[in-house]
Amino acid sequence: MKGFDVVIIGGGLSGSATALHLSKKGYSVLIIEREKFQEYKPCAGGMASSMQRFLPLDIEDSIESKIKNVEFRWKASDNVVADLTGESPFWIVKREKLDQLLLNESLRNGSQIIRPVLVEEITKKNDKWEIICNNKTKYISEFLVIADGSQSKWAGYFKLGPRKPKFAKTISLRLKGLGGIPQDAVRFEFGFIKYGFAWAFPLKESLNIGLGTFINNGSLENQPLNNEVIKSFGFDDFHYQTVNKKLRIWNGIHPINVDKVLVVGDAASLCDPFLAEGIRPSLMSSFYAAECIDLFLSGEIDDLNLYSQKINDNWGKSMAWGRRIAQVFYRFPRTGYQLGVKRKTAPKRIAQILSGEMSYEDIAKRVIRRLLTKSET
Ligand SMILES: Cc1cc2nc3c(=O)[nH]c(=O)nc-3n(C[C@H](O)[C@H](O)[C@H](O)COP(=O)(O)OP(=O)(O)OC[C@H]3O[C@@H](n4cnc5c(N)ncnc54)[C@H](O)[C@@H]3O)c2cc1C
Numbered sequence: 001m002k003g004f005d006v007v008i009i010g011g012g013l014s015g016s017a018t019a020l021h022l023s024k025k026g027y028s029v030l031i032i033e034r035e036k037f038q039e040y041k042p043c044a045g046g047m048a049s050s051m052q053r054f055l056p057l058d059i060e061d062s063i064e065s066k067i068k069n070v071e072f073r074w075k076a077s078d079n080v081v082a083d084l085t086g087e088s089p090f091w092i093v094k095r096e097k098l099d100q101l102l103l104n105e106s107l108r109n110g111s112q113i114i115r116p117v118l119v120e121e122i123t124k125k126n127d128k129w130e131i132i133c134n135n136k137t138k139y140i141s142e143f144l145v146i147a148d149g150s151q152s153k154w155a156g157y158f159k160l161g162p163r164k165p166k167f168a169k170t171i172s173l174r175l176k177g178l179g180g181i182p183q184d185a186v187r188f189e190f191g192f193i194k195y196g197f198a199w200a201f202p203l204k205e206s207l208n209i210g211l212g213t214f215i216n217n218g219s220l221e222n223q224p225l226n227n228e229v230i231k232s233f234g235f236d237d238f239h240y241q242t243v244n245k246k247l248r249i250w251n252g253i254h255p256i257n258v259d260k261v262l263v264v265g266d267a268a269s270l271c272d273p274f275l276a277e278g279i280r281p282s283l284m285s286s287f288y289a290a291e292c293i294d295l296f297l298s299g300e301i302d303d304l305n306l307y308s309q310k311i312n313d314n315w316g317k318s319m320a321w322g323r324r325i326a327q328v329f330y331r332f333p334r335t336g337y338q339l340g341v342k343r344k345t346a347p348k349r350i351a352q353i354l355s356g357e358m359s360y361e362d363i364a365k366r367v368i369r370r371l372l373t374k375s376e377t
Pocket of ligand 1: 011012014032117153264
């Protein structure tokens with residue numbers, strides 16, 4: 001039997017980032033991870049550089065591209081380019097490297113990890129969590145952080161996040177070479193994928209390609225169409241292996257903490273329902289989770305409700321608008337593309353969303369203000 005301040009279930013991005021913050025503050029942390037090792041992470045790796053502020057270490061080693069332009073296309077034509085002004089505000093990281101970087105640093109600070117291990121039972125005794133794993137060991141912990149990703153088993157067990165989670169379907173692959181995508185640009189391809197889009201994000205020597213469908217349970221099982229999309233990124237002759245993943249997306253404001261338990265990242269259903277941005281809310285939720293546990297252990301707060309409140313204020317309010325935008329945009333994609341991409345100021349706005357300068361809420365407020373001023377004149 002071993003005792004810890006915090007046990008974290010899941011050692012992906014959110015789990016490792018939470019462990020890093022907590023171990024830096026001097027707490028004892030155990031990560032329980034299901035997989036032995038993950039060679040390939042199905043994630044395109046696009047993140048706003050401003051998110052560095054949620055990390056206590058420099059992540060330069062994991063950055064493979066610094067993005068200057070965002071390209072939008074409708075069925076492989078109609079090239080619209082948004083210039084990302086400012087000092088490389090959008091980065092492409094290799095997720096395997098980023099996760100490892102955070103994990104290694106947290107281990108250096110004293111965190112421990114056990115893998116491959118599965119949690120079998122969690123119970124509360126004497127105000128502490130008892131966690132029994134399939135390695136037949138029992139771990140005792142003051143706090144529990146659930147970071148087991150989109151297929152989370154434990155968020156539902158503690159009734160955290162939406163009762164009925166919503167999922168985007170995704171297919172991802174990595175091809176050698178960059179095809180026709182410049183090293184400093186990302187491409188969003190609309191019109192091919194029903195209820196969604198495709199994307200191409202460049203690493204140093206390969207391209208992360210993804211296809212996603214966000215509403216109406218759309219299908220991605222059309223191989224000839226998928227090949228056409230991949231060709232549109234500038235590849236003629238290609239062999240590829242795909243990973244299918246259901247990505248748990250934001251679906252309303254719900255409690256994401258309960259008695260000494262917090263849920264972070266995808267397990268908390270924080271992923272952007274319009275553009276599948278999940279790195280930002282993972283880093284944000286890990287940061288606030290560690291901060292709230294620290295405040296609790298320092299005696300400054302006596303419950304963790306501040307955590308749910310911070311995430312809802314800093315992320316949920318924007319996602320409520322992101323979900324509305326997704327529902328309209330993907331239902332009427334041609335009109336959505338005309339209004340959302342072809343409008344003179346639209347590409348700049350999307351670039352500002354990606355770089356974290358603006359939220360969906362800011363954009364929605366502007367549109368409403370514009371409509372109000374128009375109706376008054
Ligand atoms: C195709 C695709 C492309 C994407 N592209 C982007 C992008 O460009 N930019 C962006 O911001 N976001 C992107 N995302 C979203 C982003 O990848 C996720 O939001 C992010 O990985 C969430 O991190 P996480 O740590 O919460 O979950 P994960 O990274 O999934 O980690 C969960 C961890 O928990 C472990 N685990 C699972 N179950 C258990 C269990 N029962 N016990 C113990 N361990 C368990 C898993 O093995 C894993 O290590 C993309 C997602 C997909 C699917």
